[in-house]
Amino acid sequence: MAARNSTLLFCAIGFAALAFAPLGISSKFYLDILTLIFFTAYIGQSWNILGGYAGQFSFGGVMFFGTGAYASSILVNSFGVPAIIGVVAAVFAGAVLALCVGYLSFRSGLRGSYFALITLAFAELLRVVANSLEITGGGVGLFLTYAPGLQNLQFKTPVGFYYFALILLAISIAIAIWLENSRFGAQRVAIRENEDAAEALGINTLRRKCQAIMIMGAMGGAAGTFYSQKYLYLDPPIAYSVHLSVEMLLVTIVGGMGTVFGPLIGSLVLHTVNEVTRNFIDTPGLSLIVYGIILIIIISYLPNGLIGLFKGRGAKKTDARQGDGDA
Secondary structure, three states, X not given: OHHHHHHHHHHHHHHHHHHHHHHHOOOHHHHHHHHHHHHHHHHHHHHHHHHOOOOOOOOOOHHHHHHHHHHHHHHHHHHOOOHHHHHHHHHHHHHHHHHHHHHHHHHOOOOHHXXXXXXXXXXXXXXXXXXXXXXXXXXXXXXXOOOOEHHHXXXXXXXXXXXXXXXXXXXXXXXXXXXXXXXXXXXXXXXXXOHHHHHHOOOOHHHHHHHHHHHHHHHHHHHHHHHHHHXXXXXXXXXXOHHHHHHHHHHHHHHOOOOOOHHHHHHHHHXXXXXXXXXXXXXXXXXXXXXXXXXXXXXXXXXXXXXXXXHHHHHHHHHHHHHHHHO
């Protein structure tokens, strides 16, 4: 209980500071970078719900992002529905798609690399379908009208999207905290550690995994609406980009899977490294090499992610204090 209260206090202070941050940041560039960090942490947390807490690795998480983006964008473009209502449809579309994919996959007993590959296949299938349909704009894509206003989830300045991304991040962290302190989350951790043992204990693993992927799908749908309303354009290669699938699992692995703040730390570090290498290394291609080397080092020597490094130090200090007390 004490740990939970301290986490909630830390979150409250952190988000209060971030809420007032735009008052001291005049640069649109830095606001955009922070918005991107929050957004990437959010989609990373959506992957973390299924991959980190439930142990079901997915390579096709972008399918929920793309489906949500198309659901809201089509409602806005073709039916004149305000985006603030479209985002609800995007969340629903992502959750329904997740239920279909999850049920078909988990009911068939797919686990590990097999599940990861089938999700990648579903994402690629949806990309091909979107590329062929007239309602999605086909290969040309969809162009959204610029109409600033809260009802359209569009803003005249980067500050609006900053707060939009911050709200999404706050929701994702609240979900992660709930998972860590609920029976619902404990059952997913049990499935991650040993699915057969969890089933023997009476846990309905099929239902719990489907629920986890539905949360991921709903979060991904909301992320799709954020992207389409911010950039006002959507096409199949963007909506179902493999790059985005990799990024959402990468920030989680680097930061720390199955942790509340892992995706945020991973997003902060990776985007900071990316910007530093891109802006301070002039040799073409060298910045990507440096970026890749840093990633390899982190993944190779920190199997529990960056957050595991801090936990390890905390554990050492605790052991040292206990040793002094025994002495």
